Amino acid sequence: MQPFNDHTKNILNAIKVERQSNEEKIAVKEQLIELVMFKIGKTGYAFYGSDIKEILPYETIAFVPGCPEVILGIINVRGDIESVLNIHKILNKEQPTPTRHSRITIAEQNGIRSGILVDSVEDVVSIPRSKIFGSISTLDKDIRDFVDQITTYQGQYITILDIGKLFKTL
């Protein structure tokens, strides 16, 4: 087979180098996972940022008769009506009175969308994938079914909850 001339070789090398560099850039991007850190009581939890569409201040939630206790009711978000889930009830935690720190996170996964009332949203951060670990078997049995992974943030363990698993309770 006739070998490539130097000019063609140079072009091929340049393409190879550029592709390699792009792959490295993608790999670096993939290593960062966005997390929305929030609190239930004094415990830190997180949702994947890709599942959270909006974070809203607390507003009055209208009760809907006939709904199970895990649905607090509905809210109006710029003309769209959204349901609000009671994550305290789902995780079997004590239900506090909403405060000025309370937030309604609007979550969406697999076409299912709902608000989730949390006690506070602490931060939205990007964490390297290498700092996110698989779930541990010693987790509280009330939350085990909803946990995807765990991580640490500012010296605290953060339990990453899977929105899809929360929605599946309904």
Add this chain to the structure above:
Amino acid sequence: MIITSDHPPVHQSVMNILLINVQTSQIGVNMDHIQRIEKFQPENDYSERIIYLDTALQLNATTSYHSPHILWIKNVEPAIGIIVDEPQKMLTISIRQISPLPPLVEKNCIFGAVWGAVYDNDECLLLIDLVRLVHGIA
């Protein structure tokens, strides 16, 4: 039981609703579903079946009725009346103001009678189809 009425036809652009308060909820019912409204007299021996709205909606907390009235539902045989606290007022709303319930609420609400919501000045008004409600408890 004969059920003959349902939600307003789509060509109808407005709906007259009667506003009722029950516990913390504001409820709107289609006036077209109501045959007549009368004051509830506890001493009367009503031959027709009557039921309190909070019982029909399976609300747990105790509800006080300051001025109970009976809403007699149209086109339902045998006749059923729903006892509500004094109806607040009548409103005419545009069909466009009505939002359907979110899918999770629709899927999990045990009453098919709760069918929509209207927001007016940040206040939520839940729309309840009384014909469906009485069908569910009959």
